[in-house]
Amino acid sequence: MLELEKCFEEMDITVENIEKAIYQFYQYDAATQQQAHCWLTVAQASPAAWSFCWELLQPNKSIQVQFFGANCLHMKISKYWHELQQEQYEVLKTQLLQQIANYAKGPKIVLTRLCVTLAAFVMHTIPGYWPDPLETVMTMFQQANLPQVEPKQVCVILLEILTVIPEEFFSIHLTQYQKGVIRHELKKGSQHVLPFLQSLMNPSSPEEVYDQAMKCFSSWVQFGLPIYECEPMVEHLFEAIANESLFETAIEALSQVFLHPEAHKYPATILKFVPKVLALEAYLQKSIQENDLEVCQGITRLLSNLAENHTDLILNSTLQGGEQKDQVLSLVKFMMQCTAIPGTFPVDENCSDMTFSFWYVLQDDIVSSDPVKFEVYVPVFAPVYMTLVNVLLTKVQYPSDEVFAGMNNEEKEQFRCYRQDISDTMMYTYGILRESILVNLNSSLQGIIERSSTGNFKWQEIEAMLFLMGSIAESIDLEESVFLPNMFNMLPRLPFTNTILISTTLYTIGYYAEWINCHPDVLPSIIPLILEGMKNPEVAQSATLALKDVAREGQEHLKPFVHGILTASQVVLESGILKSRDSIRLMNCVGYVVSVLPVEEIMQYLNILLTPHMQKLDQLADQEPTAAVKAGILEKIQMLTWLFNSLDTRGEDEIRKEGGEMKVSGKKHSEGPQPVFLILRQVSPIMQKVINKWINDAGIIESICDLLKKCLRTLMDDFDPLVEEVSEMLAQIYCAAAHTPILDLAKQILLLFASDDKHKMTVQSLFLALCNKTLTVAETGARENTDLVEAFMLLLAQLIRKCSTCISFFFNEQCNILGLFQLEIDFCDFTAQPFQILLLFASDDKHKMTVQSLFLALCNKTLTVAETGARENTDLVEAFMLLLAQLIRKCSTCISFFFNEQCNILGLFQLGVVGISLPENGTVKASCSFLSEFITNSCKLPSVKEIILNHGHTLIERILRAIGGDSPRGVIDSMADVILALNRNHCEYFRKCLQGLLSQPDFPNNRVTQQQKEQFVKMVMKERVHKRRLKETVKEFTLMCRGMNGTEYAAQSVGRVVGISLPENGTVKASCSFLSEFITNSCKLPSVKEIILNHGHTLIERILRAIGGDSPRGVIDSMADVILALNRNHCEYFRKCLQGLLSQPDFPNNRVTQQQKEHFVKMVMKERVHKRRLKETVKEFTLMCRGMIGTEYAAQSVGLI
Incomplete structure (x- = not known):
């Protein structure tokens, strides 16, 4: 491995070496791929890439090399545009258009990448350099200009370019102002695009052209074209649904129309489309009969996107009455058909789960409406939701034993999650139906019991009823005393013929433990069921869980049952049939149960119960x-x-x-x-x-x-x-x-x-x-x-x-107090409250001399070590800087005690200045922490103030060099703390030094102009209070100095998503909490929404990198909260970014395949309601990215053990 790294390090960036590295990337093992990838990334970032990318695009190169060349060109334009001079723009545009023409006949992967690259070029040159790119491109890509290419192919290429231009708008990193200008220009240019698309979207066009035209239309709809301008094309989309080859694209394009972020502003237009959607009902029924799952899924997706995103329209139309009301109720009925689609999920059907979000959103809007409207809605929608309950009773049922046995593990897990989704949906339904659900379940259970005497029943029906009954347990009032007592008293009469049925019954009992505590009269009906269940190893887990819940909640009511419970517990514990965790849980139950007895009786029972286990423990010992x-x-x-x-x-x-x-x-x-x-x-x-x-x-x-x-x-x-x-x-x-x-x-x-x-x-x-x-x-x-x-x-x-x-x-x-001092200091970076003991005894007369001697010894030794090799002892310098910062901050009354005439104060200050130049971030931050505290308290001691005024010039110069690029970007915030301390405590001296240093030519480097430096001084000197504003000023200046303004990093900095990349879990979780709330409320303010649409790509990339392994696993649940907020509020934009980022090779790392990434996108986009399901999906993906699938941690994470 070391030899391989050395080999790549020594390679020059030449076309020949690039081709060799590409070959090794595709042909060799993972280690070689990683090294090749790193080297190729460096090559792409080099200025030479502007030249060699054209050589890589030569027709005699392999497809892999050509694709790398196209990708390299795209990256340079997207991220390194600042390296170009304006006089080079025209040459680049000409070459790029020529290459697109050269690749007109393929390979398609290279052609598509070149089209995306042209779109990036458009983003950087419109309108200043290239005022009318859309019209120019549409004129150029005509058959007359490309006679060597088939007319159909010319049209397809043009459509590809027009498709990726609005897509690139969302992915490229520019300032908000630039985005606003570009959006305006593209909207103006769309007047040429829409008529062109309309002319192609008709049956006379070749299918390939029709398909690409619909994709292009979909892209422009996402960009934000007003829906009312798109009506003619929407008609063509509905016509295309009947064509099997165009079905998927037409559905996707129509979905974009219904998901349009401003669609709610045009209810009349949306209502015009409803009859078209209702007309698909016959097509759905035909597809169900023919078992065409793809068509069923497509229609359900389209219907769900329409209904779920326009529940306000449905409810308002209900209030309007007449034909409008009939139409939306027909739409709701159509949704019910999709929910009730025949078959077992996911074996026979795979689309009914898409509808659950709609039922949640609709009931949420109903329940949160004002009382007057609520009284109108409930009579209309209560029957609908009661029908839904009956549908769910069917859909939640287990299939026949033979079918279930034939399902693989993945299908069984999907079915488990599907049932949990139904459980959540049932819980929401209770908000509208209330006790009506109990009436329904009660009568159904009664009917099954009556039929069971003749053997005319299915255990699946009973299990489904009890499962849904458990789903609403948390919603039911504890005072309910009409239906639940009857239902619990019916439980002993049920025919328990299946272990799944028994387990569900016991789990349901546990869910109602709190209610049972208020209604102990049902205990005689349920305790025997629990005790019987404990005897069966297959249901012992559910039995012990139920007993634990009932005993914990209703301990005082168990006295009549103590003997039976303890006897049954003793029998099953002695039998050895229980798994270890079930035995442990049962013993916990025993503790709750016997606690209601006098001590003498408790000991009698426990002596009998525990003796065998204590004897066994003695033997094992x-x-x-x-x-x-x-x-x-x-x-x-x-x-x-x-x-x-x-x-x-x-x-x-x-x-x-x-x-x-x-x-x-x-x-x-x-x-x-x-x-x-x-x-x-x-x-x-x-x-x-x-x-x-x-x-x-x-x-x-x-x-x-x-x-x-x-x-x-x-x-x-x-x-x-x-x-x-x-x-x-x-x-x-x-x-x-x-x-x-x-x-x-x-x-x-x-x-x-x-x-x-x-x-x-x-x-x-x-x-x-x-x-x-x-x-x-x-x-x-x-x-x-x-x-x-x-x-x-x-x-x-x-x-x-x-x-x-x-x-x-x-x-x-x-007590060896001195030893504790030294241990605290040695391990200051590991302690929760560093230097507590040192600080505590600093003011204690008994220990003053000990503490002072220790402090001076530490100072002298550290300065000696630092003089001979500070860079080799950065951990020591870091710990010492933290010690000084803590002492000054937390023991300010003792400053003169520590920093006396015996202490080398100048040496400490100079060590702090050296510290901010060291390569380790932690050392720089610790040094800045000390210096800011030192400067803040400098006015209290004349000797310290004198050092600042005599030697502060050196410190300020070091800080400016660090901001200018000598230090990593991650420590710049800490530098800002020192600047703020200087500005607050030595304002005029600081101003004079700052102006003098920045007046030097090419200082801190030649990337910033004198005007920019003067503006920086002005902004810094203004901020003597607001630390956040000062940090923004310093951050902006450091980006200028590094030539990074307008780059991806700049967008990230401005976009305020840096917090989720920091190493501290608390910081990440707090950042995610802010971002999820920020996104959730973004639609209420156009300015906030614009920020999401302009900079959201950066956030999503950061999240994916975090999930991929850049952040600890403990913060992944918080990332899922942000994902859910994006999915709920900016669904299509989020989908586009997600798909675009995960289509990149080796992103977020090389441990996950493209198929796994696509599956992740699919699962994430499904979850717009169920946070738990989304978190499971994200957790599973992060385990894949970290290579941990199949490990013990993975099993624990997904709740399998």
Whole structure:
């Protein structure tokens, strides 16, 4: 691999080498492809690309080479236009048009790319250099000018050019003003395009021409042509639907018309098209009979796009009455036919799911309407939605056992998601129908029970009814007491002949746990069903989940059923038929159930129930460590852990928590020992045996710590008798093998019992043991144990913050405070609250000299190291700069104490100046942080102020060189912080230095004019308050200095989507939250909408790169929120950008195939309502991009385990 990298690095950029690299890219393995791709990317970006791209387009080259040449030319025009002089424009245009003519006969892939390149040229030259490109192109591409090309082909080429011009408008990166000018010019030019398209869209045209003309029309509709101007062509589109070869293109073009962002402004025009759409009903029925899935899908897509995007028109027409009302209700009826299309999804049909969004949007508009209109809508649409319920009852049913067994895993997963979509749709339906749904389901269930006595029933019908009943559980009022009691009391009479039916029944019971708590009279009907289900391994998961929900919500009502539940639990646990996770969950249920009994009875039951498991755990503890033994131990410990989690006899008292942490004030002691305490006493000797044998196993130790944490949270002060024993055990384990979970448990004990005189010495010993061991680990291998150090720092921070009265108790003469100081400083970049201890003791007279000596020693040593090799020790410089910044910011009253006559203050300042010139971003940012704090506080100390006024010129010069291009763009915001500090605290001195430096020719480089530099000075000096405005000014100037104004990066910077590319998860999530709200509300303001349409391409590219692997997996759900907002509010624009970006080779990386990317686009565009489904799709795609499909993480992510 290294030899390969070296080989590419040494290659000159020549035509011969480019051809060689292209060949290697297409012929060799992935590693070679990656190297070739990187080298070719560099070649494309080089100025030489303007020349060699023409040589690559020669007719004797291979198609791959020709395509690269065309693609290279497109990239240069799109992203490096600033490299051209205006006198070169005409030559470029002539060459480009000539190449399009040369490739008129193909290959098509190259011809299309050249057409796109011409479109990019048009974007950069209209109207200033090329005022009438559309008319010119239409004149040039006439048969008379290209006699060597067939007339049909000439027409197709012209249509291709006219198609990609509006598409390129949305993808190219220009300023908002430039986009506005271009949009105006293109709209003027469209007056030549539309008549031309209309002349071609007729049956007499060749099919290829007709097809391309429709695509071109679709492109211009997306661009924003008024719909009323398109009526004649829409008529031709409806005619083309009957032609099998033109069907797909006609449907797509009509969809663009109905999805037009301003279509809602022309309701009369849309209504003219409704009869045409209704006329397709017969075509749909014919296609259903002939099992033509493509036609069914196309018509359904068209109908859904019309109906879903014009629900306001449907509702307003309902209010109008007459023929208009009849038409829209016929349209709704047509939608119902598409939802009810016969067959099982996705085996027999693949389009009914497209309609679900419409039913959601329509009900949402109805429910959110004002009360007067709502009263009009409900009588009209309630029968429609009741019909929908009956349709969904059919569509949600499982197919026959034979058909279901024949479905592959992908089809089964699609069917599962489809049922979930139906569940969501049913939930929305409840908003209109309310109790009418319960009446329907109740009567249907009653009818099935009556038929079941004769054997005339299908289990699928019952399962579907219960599934939909579970879907509306969250919507039903807890006071409902008419239909639900009857339905639950009917459950025991159902014929349970299938495990899927049993599982659905049990899941439904669990969904209604909160309602059951308010209506405990139904418990006799459901508890036996749950207990029976626990005996069947196939439905044990649903049974234990149902029992857990019912027990947690209605604990106080379970006393009559305790004996039956516990007996059944004991039987199934002893039988060994349950999976590990079901056993653990059942033990959690047992805890809820027995908690309603007196302690004596609890212990009687638990002694019988737990004895076999404790004996088994004891046996496993004696065995030699193996994977099987470990799994057995973990299962038994987790069973006890989850029992302790729910076993609490203190009634309504709740464990007091604060942010997940127990407060220092505990709870009152119980009158007698709690069961958790008694059981823990019994199991402690066994746990000690486990610890002795497995002390080095992080998984076992973590499970034991989890168990003890659950005990502590349940017992609180009742944990008192165990404090000494557990503390000694934790110290023993930690000293033998330092495990991070021990620190979390120890933190809880220290916080809870530090103020208890009885345990002071115990917790103090524990704290000292933790300190000493951690310092020992840090001395020998700290960088390999950063997670341990981080957890320990959090422990210290929590103790200082939440137990401030005990600080002197913990940090006494026995504690190695100096060691803790050094550890804090060494690992400042890993701690949650850096330098807490250092800051705490800086003002403590007892420790002042220690702290000051340490600070001076650190300063002197760091300056010595930096003098000999700052670039080789950037991590040290970064940590030291952060230390200084934190000290100044958080201990400003001690500045004179630290920065005294013994301290080399000038050396520290000069180190900060050096730091902003180092190559690592983190070091630059840390140095800027120190310098901005240093300058902000400089007026407090004359010695510091003198240094600024004597040596600040050097700092300002370094900053300007960094802005000018010497430093990465990612640190420029930090430079702006230093500029702001200088401007606020030394304004006139700063102005003088700035003007003097920028008056020098070619400083910071020769890309900016003197006028631009003067404007920069003026803008900077204005901003002494608004940091955001200053950062924008600096960012704009650095782009000018780097020759990047008008480029993709500039658009990204202005477009404010940088936040989603930052490394901090919180920043990314906050940025996504803003962007999703911004996009959701974009249609309300034309200016905001214009920003989305002009710069949205940048955002979508950033999101795809993030999903492809540039961002952590933890932020992908937030990206999905932005995707959903784009899909809901700018659907077609989003589709176009998505398809365009993902059509690029190796984008977002080379791990996903083009087929996978196309499938991703298809799945994303389907989801405009169901956020959960969209998140699953995005999560699956990001796993593909990261090469993680098939891993354990992937399984967890998609919810399979």
